[in-house]
Amino acid sequence: MEKRTNKGIKNHLKGIFTNKTVISALGITLFLLIMFRLGSSITVPGIDISGMKKDDSNSFASMLNLLAGGGLNRLSLFAVGVGPYITAQIIVQLLSTDLVKPMARMAKLGERGRRKLEVITRVLTLPFCIAQSYAVLALLLQNSDSGIKIFGQTSLSDISAGKIIALMTIFTAGTYICIFIGDIITKRGVGQGVTLLILAGIVANIVPNFTTSFQYIKGKMDVQSSNYIINLVLSEGLYILFFVGILFAVIFVNGATRKIPVQQTGQGLTNKVEDLPFLPIKLNSAGVIPVIFASSILTIPGTIAQFLGNWSAGKDFVLKYLTLNSWSGLLLYFVLIVLFSFFYSYVQINPQQLSENFEKSGKFIPGVKNGEDTEKHITRVLNRINWLGGPFLGIIAVLPYILSQVSGIPSGLALGGTGMIIIVTATLELWNSIKSASTTSGYNVERRRIESRFMDEAIKNTSTEKTKVEQLW
Numbered sequence: 001m002e003k004r005t006n007k008g009i010k011n012h013l014k015g016i017f018t019n020k021t022v023i024s025a026l027g028i029t030l031f032l033l034i035m036f037r038l039g040s041s042i043t044v045p046g047i048d049i050s051g052m053k054k055d056d057s058n059s060f061a062s063m064l065n066l067l068a069g070g071g072l073n074r075l076s077l078f079a080v081g082v083g084p085y086i087t088a089q090i091i092v093q094l095l096s097t098d099l100v101k102p103m104a105r106m107a108k109l110g111e112r113g114r115r116k117l118e119v120i121t122r123v124l125t126l127p128f129c130i131a132q133s134y135a136v137l138a139l140l141l142q143n144s145d146s147g148i149k150i151f152g153q154t155s156l157s158d159i160s161a162g163k164i165i166a167l168m169t170i171f172t173a174g175t176y177i178c179i180f181i182g183d184i185i186t187k188r189g190v191g192q193g194v195t196l197l198i199l200a201g202i203v204a205n206i207v208p209n210f211t212t213s214f215q216y217i218k219g220k221m222d223v224q225s226s227n228y229i230i231n232l233v234l235s236e237g238l239y240i241l242f243f244v245g246i247l248f249a250v251i252f253v254n255g256a257t258r259k260i261p262v263q264q265t266g267q268g269l270t271n272k273v274e275d276l277p278f279l280p281i282k283l284n285s286a287g288v289i290p291v292i293f294a295s296s297i298l299t300i301p302g303t304i305a306q307f308l309g310n311w312s313a314g315k316d317f318v319l320k321y322l323t324l325n326s327w328s329g330l331l332l333y334f335v336l337i338v339l340f341s342f343f344y345s346y347v348q349i350n351p352q353q354l355s356e357n358f359e360k361s362g363k364f365i366p367g368v369k370n371g372e373d374t375e376k377h378i379t380r381v382l383n384r385i386n387w388l389g390g391p392f393l394g395i396i397a398v399l400p401y402i403l404s405q406v407s408g409i410p411s412g413l414a415l416g417g418t419g420m421i422i423i424v425t426a427t428l429e430l431w432n433s434i435k436s437a438s439t440t441s442g443y444n445v446e447r448r449r450i451e452s453r454f455m456d457e458a459i460k461n462t463s464t465e466k467t468k469v470e471q472l473w
Contacts, residue, residue, distance in 0.1 A: 016438045022190070025437055029189030032181050033200045039177075040071040040078050040201065044170055046163070047075045048149040060302035060323055061139060063295050064132075066418060069178070070201030072136070075148075077174040079136055081201075082194050084128035085121070085179050086296040092121045093347065125175065131303055133171035137164065138306035190437055191430040195288060199426040202419045213239060216409075246396065250424040253392050256283035258385055260378070265362035279365075281381060284389045285348055288425035290340035291397055291418050298324070298333055324401045334394040341390030342383075351378040396421055 016022050043049055065072035068081025096107040096117060103120075106113035140148050141156045150167070153159050182193030217235045221228055259278040301322040308315040321328045355375040357363075364370050368377045400417040403409055 016434060019438050022434065022438045025188065025190045026434070029185050029191065029196070032185055032189065033196060036069065036078070036178070036181055036197055037200055037204060039174075040069060040076045041074050042076050043074050044077060044079070044167065046151050046167065048152075049075055049147075052147045060299065060305075063299050063302070063324070064136065064139075066202070067198065067292070067296060067299065068201065069197045070204055071174070073205075075140070077170060078178055080129060080132050080171045080175050082175065082178050082182065082197060083296055083299055084132050084175055085125045085194070086292055087128050087300065088121045088124040090293050090296065091124060092117055094343075122176075122179065125179070126172070129172045129175045130168060131307075132299070133168040134164070135303040135306035136171065137167060139302075142306075190433045191426075192433075195292070195422070195426045196430065198292065199422055199430075202423055205419075210240075246399075247420060247424065250396060250420060251428075253389065254282070254284050254425055254428060257281065258283065258381060260381060261366055262358075262363050263366050265364065279354075279378075281349060281378075281385060282389075283385055284341075284393065284425070285382070285385065286341050286344035286389075287348075287429060288422050289344045290337050290390070290393060291421050293340045293344070294333055294336035294397075295418055297336055298322075298329070324398075325405075327405070330398045330401055330405075334391075334398050337394040337397055338386075338390040341393060342386050345382055345386055345389075349378070349382060351375045351382065354378055393421060 016026075061072065064080075064083060067083035067086065068078055071078030071081055092103070096103045098104045103117065106116050109116075137150070138156055141150065141154060148154070150156075151159055151163055156164070178197060179194070182197055185191065185193035185196055214236055217239065218232060221232055221235075225231065257280045259280055261278050264277075301318045305315045305318040308318075320326055322332065323329045324333060352375050355371060355378065358365075358374055359370045365374055365377060368374050397418045
């Protein structure tokens with residue numbers, strides 16, 4: 001079994017690196033991600049971050065930085081990132097599920113309807129982007145000791161309206177550039193563009209996070225102790241070991257599949273289930289989308305809090321109960337992830353559509369009638385899976401914040417978290433996209449080769465027949 005697996009991986013790698021189309025798509029993806037990271041590291045003119053102090057306890061800032069692909073750390077053009085676009089996507093998808101009839105009809109029109117909904121999403125992104133741009137500026141200057149200066153000022157009230165509007169325009173433009181880059185990656189490259197932009201920011205911070213964790217652990221040790229070096233190595237080793245353990249747990253759950261056997265009408269029936277083809281439903285069928293959606297939704301209260309200004313009661317309520325630094329905020333985050341897991345799994349695997357496709361193609365699930373019974377059976381299986389996959393995603397996502405609340409460790413250094421889920425899920429999706437592109441491209445090349453050979457033989461045969469006729473005459 002191991003030899004087969006290794007041989008399969010070698011064949012996939014050979015097919016990828018010998019396929020010009022896939023190499024070109026990978027090159028485009030890599031180039032755009034590098035350009036995005038370069039843009040994320042250049043601070044917007046007028047902002048001085050030389051004295052900036054990192055605050056690991058600010059959950060709103062860390063969530064914004066996650067959705068910005070790391071652009072908030074340097075207050076770059078991409079400081080707001082794709083967060084507003086994701087929020088707009090959530091709203092449009094919710095409204096497209098029979099809540100708004102015209103939008104529901106668009107969703108059923110195929111590619112044409114999808115394009116119309118995408119236009120609506122991008123228009124809706126604009127107000128969210130403007131609001132979040134202002135929230136970022138207010139967040140940066142809410143503390144006089146943050147070490148940040150904007151046009152030489154440490155208070156937002158001291159900055160002219162024109163300069164604030166200019167910065168908000170730059171951040172808004174950065175969001176639409178991110179969307180544009182993501183679109184090119186999705187269409188011309190490999191993988192889902194927006195997810196890869198977020199992944200690029202997380203991956204870029206892995207080494208700095210391990211360095212920071214080492215410094216944190218080192219600071220907690222007694223330098224005068226005779227076992228200082230041994231304790232330091234063991235502590236850091238244990239930290240890395242738990243990190244890898246959680247990483248493998250996420251990989252395992254992400255790869256777990258529930259197989260529903262399927263039978264084709266007209267084929268020979270068999271009593272052996274293992275000989276039947278099957279419909280695979282992943283334990284985490286919604287992928288990384290629930291975590292990203294929940295993160296995006298949770299930034300809304302923090303954004304609103306920045307507009308409350310002097311109304312301290314409302315702002316205190318948001319910061320006390322609706323952020324990841326509070327138990328109620330963590331519970332809300334967990335519930336949102338579970339709810340989005342249920343919602344998006346039904347978007348990805350539509351039981352009604354599957355039932356109709358089975359009936360049209362002459363397929364059926366053994367022991368289950370076609371039509372409504374098949375739909376109910378798939379729905380029941382999907383519900384059971386979601387009650388496992390959804391809570392697991394939620395637990396992994398809130399784990400670092402729980403550890404931070406209990407032990408006092410900065411949430412950015414605790415194990416688990418949204419970043420790890422995105423790393424695993426997005427990486428596996430990228431690998432599957434590369435394999436799919438390689439297979440599709442290889443099929444197209446082989447088809448063109450066969451067609452060309454067939455046409456050459458047809459032309460040759462025609463020429464031979466023509467010569468024979470001329471010789472006969």
